Amino acid sequence: MTPPVLAGLAGAALVGFGLYGLILHPHPLRKLLAFNLIGSGVFLVFGIVARRGAAAGLPFDPVPQAMVITGIVVAFAASALAVALILRLAAVSGKVTLDPEAWAKTPSTRPDGGGGQ
Amino acid sequence: MIPPAPFDTKAAAARLAFFFALWLTIAGWTAKDVPVGLAAAAGAVWISLKFLPPGDARFRPVQLIALAARFLSASLIAGFDVARRALAKRPDLDPGFVSCPIGLPSGAARDAFLLLQSLQPGTLPTGVEGGSALVHALDVSQPVAAAFAAEEGHFRKAFGHE
Amino acid sequence: MNELLLAAAGLIVLTVAVGLARILRGPQDVDRLMAVQLLGTGGIAALLLTAYATRVPGVDDVALGLALLAAFTTMAFLNHLAANEEEADR
Amino acid sequence: MTPLIATTAGGPLLVLAILLPAAGVLLSLALGGRAAEKVALGLTPLGFALAWLIAMQVAAAGAPLVYAIGGLPPPLGIALRADGISAVMLLVTAIIVAAAGFYARAKFATPDGTAESRSALTFWIMLQAIWAALNLIFVGGDLFNLYVALELLTFAAVPLVCIDGRPETLAAALRYLLFALFGSICYLLGVALLYGAYGTLDISLLSQRVQPEAIVWTAAALMTAGLLAKTALFPLHLWLPPAHANAPAAASAVLSGLVVKGSFFLALRLWFYVLPALPSAAPGAVLGALGSAAAVVGSVLALRQARLKLLVAYSTVAQIGYLFLVFPLGLGAHAWSALGWGGGLMQILAHAFAKAAMFFSAGLLAEALGHDQIAGLRGAARALPLTFLTLGLGGLSLMGLPPSGGFEAKWLMLRTSAASGQWIWSLPILAGGLLAAGYVYRILAPALAEGEIELRARPQRARELIALALAMTALVLGFAPQGFFDFIEIGRPLAAMSAP
Amino acid sequence: MSALFDLFSFAAIGAGVFFFFAGTVGLIRFPDSLTRLHALSKADNLGLGLIVLGLLPRADSALAAFKLVLIWALVLASGASTAQLIGRALRRGQK
Amino acid sequence: MSVLPILDVGLAFLVVGLAAWTVAARNLFASVVGYVAYGLLLALVWIRLYAPDVALTEAAVGGGVTGVLLITAGKRLGALEKDEAGATPALALKIVAGALALFVAGALAWVVVTLPDPAPTLAPAAAAAADGPGAGLGNPITAVLISYRSFDTMLEKVVLILAVIGVWSVGADSAWGAAPAPLGRPQPAGAMVLLAQILAPIGALIGVHIFWVGADAPGGAFQGGALLAAMWMAAMMARLTEPPRIDARWLRLALVAGPAVFLVIGFAGLGLAGDFFAFPPAFAKPLILFIETFMVLSIAVALPLLVAGPPNGRSAR
Missing domain, CATH: 1.20.5 (Single alpha-helices involved in coiled-coils or other helix-helix interfaces)
Structure with a gap:
């Protein structure tokens, strides 16, 4: 088991756990954490692709590594935006549920008078 | 918050020397990088003067080295002490808070002293209230307050806070 | 010798992994955070050992960065404790 | 072996098309205050001119324009490439962004007495950012560069959803963000696999190297799933209606008319341009089935909405469904593929114009009446004839009645399904059209009925005309000449093999 | 000479690992948060210090060695400060 | 026999275990802490993948800035969780x-x-191009980021700016123009102040070093900028300085400086070197470092603003 293979398996597991959490957790912050897990799993896949691409005296292929750096920045920006939205939502409404039923105002689109509460 | 102090050239020069030395430690010696290092050190001096204006501390090299030696040996003893207590059959503990009077006025010097003190064996300062440091000790049967006072004396000597 | 360095790094990672039981057990948030502190210190140690064993360039800078940021999450955490306390006192 | 990808004449225009609005974003933030609006509106004619020039160049060359950024050709560098559909989409985007900008002036003017206001600055900056991101999506030639464009689009679109700050819009924006992030991370995973398999992310280089093997199928499935989440194809549509219905009208028009098309366009790029080597029947059938389900479910849900903007938003879910029929009808090198391809593209355009016009009108209506409950529309048509004319014309295109772009699109699709023997796809097209007639009738019938209605304010004539102009454009598309269909064939792989 | 250095490295690093181990045991075994804090702030910092000490002879240059010490000093300052802060919060009954 | 696999297997299990904990934990804050620990460990994993540049990024972003962001959010939302748990x-x-x-x-x-x-792999191509478009940069990753894939890097900075505006835009209308809420409590403890006083100048020095060394060794504009950002945040958490007003002119200019300078030089490339974003070979390296300097500035300003959140309080000056 070389590090790339191990990291590849770990990356696959991370994607799996993240996907599970993203689908199942009702709390948006938990969803965000799960998204970040998927993200790091994807970056690990880039990482092994880079490591496997070692050639011509370079111990890694620089292109995928550069992409990971770009990706980490973007993922952080996404987390920050999501956290700002979650905190603002909590501040103005006192709840953070994403269930659209809970937010629907008009009675006709709200069959039983309340979703996730 | 901090009133603008007159620019202290001597302190600034000393800090510049310190930070440039730090740059060399971090970056290594490369002639072409020296200008960048100087600029970075100047920036660091600016930040440090802004956040920590030079006080009236006078450094006494001999006592300072003595302090450092004491501190290193103390942190070694502290590690052994914790390890012994952790690995004993039943954790050897008699924890509690000890109130230790402190003479240093509030400010960076006192904070630095408490920082060093937190690495002493078996003690952990948890803030100052009403002129006394509240020290948490792993074993309150030890002479915690006396050792604290003695350490404060050493510290004051090294930094000229007398 | 390099093997020994790596073995030491592996042992530290294992030790830290055991310490992470505190994240699982808690009981308080502070305890969980202490486990992260432990991981930070142990991680830097393992990083330095690996770096000297495998000679990947630039690892000392990574360790330097981690060392600088070791206290960060704890600082943020404590600031939020303080906010809660002030509200409670009022 | 591989032809060097080199800059062609007119290539620099592509860089300008992306960087002009991007520079506008930076300038707007740096100058702040009222300048943002001026910068954004000032750029619209320039942007339109650029899109026009690009289209002319593509038509003149009869081949894609290419630009290797920094003079560094792929695989190490990034190339931009504009073919027929890129040029068309650039033009459509320029028109709708400009329309949205001028339409939005009334709502997003910085109030007197303040140097800068939150909603105005956000709107004008994000509008330009959406424009830059879409332009990059249309001309991007590198899959990772396109990922950055997708993210740019997400970060620009999400704040527009919650620009009025109500809790339900914040929740809608958050859901949108999470779906979009999921979508882009899936896409990125596919990109990683493709790079791992072939060592390049340039679309044209990849298309030469791709083989039907496990890693490609995995990558294709992941990327497609991600793009479907971003495009809100059934069953990943849940985020769209609350997000689009709660945004201000100008933003909704851009989101519904253009932003979802961005990720759809990438799905097209992926299957038609990157993966033509894959057998197309199975993926085409899956995507077509999902699209058919979306067309029916979305229409049924639209029929049940009480609010006009929600109805229009659910109609977007349905119309997106039609878009995906392009996969079973246009993919592959069959004699009929070009017909299906033309139908798919026509559907993008017709929906973009019709939907933008309808959201504009819904916004005008909501401002004039103080609400957008369909039940409260009795007699509104008499009071707001121009607005309802726009809604009616837009609805005509959604239903697919002649003469309209929507009709042309559905007609082409029906012809393709007949020519290809895939008659099954004609069922959702027809059913969706009938259902669309139902929901358009639900808007128009009460409005045309007798009734007294009290207007809070009369909408500005200019804004009504902007909406009407877009609806008319959707109509005029129905008369698109053969030259138009030849134009969108430029640069399509396999186009030569499947002449109509 | 180099064998001597190796021996020194080995001893110091071994001791460092031991202190990490002891710190972890303390973190697990000690009964309350404040005592656990002692284990964390004392044993681990010493452990890292010893590992740095053990790596010093293997550093490429004197400057690189100083850099190692700097890393330790930073961790030490951070660890000691946060330990005090956590202790303060615990004393005040915050969690 | 090598012991390396033991380390790697242990590391892999630890990372995956922490990820599982992050997903499985019942308590919100416990999950957040698990994720922060996970972020720290990833830096180690990246070293094992021979990616010190990425490890640096992960350490600065995953270990530092993201940690502050998530811990703050977790702690603030922890109080709400019981009401929300619901479905x-x-x-x-x-x-x-x-x-x-x-x-x-x-x-x-x-x-x-x-x-x-x-x-x-593109490694041979990148190595072969090192002295041409790579501009003699010893660090091929920096060459890829600033030269070959300049378009990605420039637009990614625009993404960062959009995120900042997006974060600002969720604030109240009446607060627009004001500063974000302070990061720390009104009277910080002495130990925290001292720590920030020590770390800020040293960290700034290290940040500049990591940026500067990035031309030839692992490091770069993003990593250096992230460290500078972290130091600014430390000073703000200790209340040595306060978050700036979001309508401050210097702030706006600093935010756009990186991509704007990149854009201007990219445009100038058409005249100077015949292509957009091409650098004239004679002074490619100084130009790249010039661009990167402004990138560092933009990143150092943008990241703390992303963490600080929307403007707070009333905007009247």
Whole structure:
């Protein structure tokens, strides 16, 4: 088991756990954490692709590594935006549920008078 | 918050020397990088003067080295002490808070002293209230307050806070 | 010798992994955070050992960065404790 | 072996098309205050001119324009490439962004007495950012560069959803963000696999190297799933209606008319341009089935909405469904593929114009009446004839009645399904059209009925005309000449093999 | 000479690992948060210090060695400060 | 026999275990802490993948800035969680989600393990181009980021700016123009102040070093900028300085400086070197460092603003 293979398996597991959490957790912050897990799993896949691409005296292929750096920045920006939205939502409404039923105002689109509460 | 102090050239020069030395430690010696290092050190001096204006501390090299030696040996003893207590059959503990009077006025010097003190064996300062440091000790049967006072004396000597 | 360095790094990672039981057990948030502190210190140690064993360039800078940021999450955490306390006192 | 990808004449225009609005974003933030609006509106004619020039160049060359950024050709560098559909989409985007900008002036003017206001600055900056991101999506030639464009689009679109700050819009924006992030991370995973398999992310280089093997199928499935989440194809549509219905009208028009098309366009790029080597029947059938389900479910849900903007938003879910029929009808090198391809593209355009016009009108209506409950529309048509004319014309295109772009699109699709023997796809097209007639009738019938209605304010004539102009454009598309269909064939792989 | 250095490295690093181990045991075994804090702030910092000490002879240059010490000093300052802060919060009954 | 696999296997298990904990934890804050610990460990993993540049990024972003962001959010939302918990997913959904996750992870693992051998790579091309478009940069990753894939890097900075505006835009109308809420409490403890006083100047020095060394060794504009950002945040948490007003002119200019300078030089490339974003070979390296300097500035300003959140209080000056 070389590090790339191990990291590849770990990356696959991370994607799996993240996907599970993203689908199942009702709390948006938990969803965000799960998204970040998927993200790091994807970056690990880039990482092994880079490591496997070692050639011509370079111990890694620089292109995928550069992409990971770009990706980490973007993922952080996404987390920050999501956290700002979650905190603002909590501040103005006192709840953070994403269930659209809970937010629907008009009675006709709200069959039983309340979703996730 | 901090009133603008007159620019202290001597302190600034000393800090510049310190930070440039730090740059060399971090970056290594490369002639072409020296200008960048100087600029970075100047920036660091600016930040440090802004956040920590030079006080009236006078450094006494001999006592300072003595302090450092004491501190290193103390942190070694502290590690052994914790390890012994952790690995004993039943954790050897008699924890509690000890109130230790402190003479240093509030400010960076006192904070630095408490920082060093937190690495002493078996003690952990948890803030100052009403002129006394509240020290948490792993074993309150030890002479915690006396050792604290003695350490404060050493510290004051090294930094000229007398 | 390099093997020994790596073995030491592996042992530290294992030790830290055991310490992470505190994240699982808690009981308080502070305890969980202490486990992260432990991981930070142990991680830097393992990083330095690996770096000297495998000679990947630039690892000392990574360790330097981690060392600088070791206290960060704890600082943020404590600031939020303080906010809660002030509200409670009022 | 591989032809060097080199800059062609007119290539620099592509860089300008992306960087002009991007520079506008930076300038707007740096100058702040009222300048943002001026910068954004000032750029619209320039942007339109650029899109026009690009289209002319593509038509003149009869081949894609290419630009290797920094003079560094792929695989190490990034190339931009504009073919027929890129040029068309650039033009459509320029028109709708400009329309949205001028339409939005009334709502997003910085109030007197303040140097800068939150909603105005956000709107004008994000509008330009959406424009830059879409332009990059249309001309991007590198899959990772396109990922950055997708993210740019997400970060620009999400704040527009919650620009009025109500809790339900914040929740809608958050859901949108999470779906979009999921979508882009899936896409990125596919990109990683493709790079791992072939060592390049340039679309044209990849298309030469791709083989039907496990890693490609995995990558294709992941990327497609991600793009479907971003495009809100059934069953990943849940985020769209609350997000689009709660945004201000100008933003909704851009989101519904253009932003979802961005990720759809990438799905097209992926299957038609990157993966033509894959057998197309199975993926085409899956995507077509999902699209058919979306067309029916979305229409049924639209029929049940009480609010006009929600109805229009659910109609977007349905119309997106039609878009995906392009996969079973246009993919592959069959004699009929070009017909299906033309139908798919026509559907993008017709929906973009019709939907933008309808959201504009819904916004005008909501401002004039103080609400957008369909039940409260009795007699509104008499009071707001121009607005309802726009809604009616837009609805005509959604239903697919002649003469309209929507009709042309559905007609082409029906012809393709007949020519290809895939008659099954004609069922959702027809059913969706009938259902669309139902929901358009639900808007128009009460409005045309007798009734007294009290207007809070009369909408500005200019804004009504902007909406009407877009609806008319959707109509005029129905008369698109053969030259138009030849134009969108430029640069399509396999186009030569499947002449109509 | 180099064998001597190796021996020194080995001893110091071994001791460092031991202190990490002891710190972890303390973190697990000690009964309350404040005592656990002692284990964390004392044993681990010493452990890292010893590992740095053990790596010093293997550093490429004197400057690189100083850099190692700097890393330790930073961790030490951070660890000691946060330990005090956590202790303060615990004393005040915050969690 | 090598002990390396032991370290690697241990590391892999730890990372995956922490990820599982992040997903499985019942308590919100416990999950957040698990994620922060996970972020720290990833830096180690990246070293094992021979990616010190990425490890630096992960250490600065995953270990530092993201940690502050998430811990703050977790602590603030922790109080709410009980009211919200509400709908626990049904067992059927759990099974479906689990099966889907297992399927995706399995397919991915299979594909990753069977990646083609020898692996396709652009490393030789990058190495060959090192002195041309690579501008003699010793660090090929920096060359890729600023030269070959300049377009990605420039636009990614625009993404960062959009995120800042997006974060600002969720604030109240009346607060627009004001400063974000302070990061620390009104009277910080002495130990925190001292720590910030020590760390800020040293960290700034290290940040500049990591940026500067990035031309030839692991490091770069993003990593250096992130460290500078972290130091600014430390000073703000200790209340040595306050978040700036969001309508401050210097702030706006600093935010756009990086991409704007990149854009201007990119445009100038058409005249100077014949192509957009091409650098004239004679002074490519100084130009790249010039661009990167402004990138560092933009990043150092943008990241703390992303963490600080929307403007707070009233905007009147």
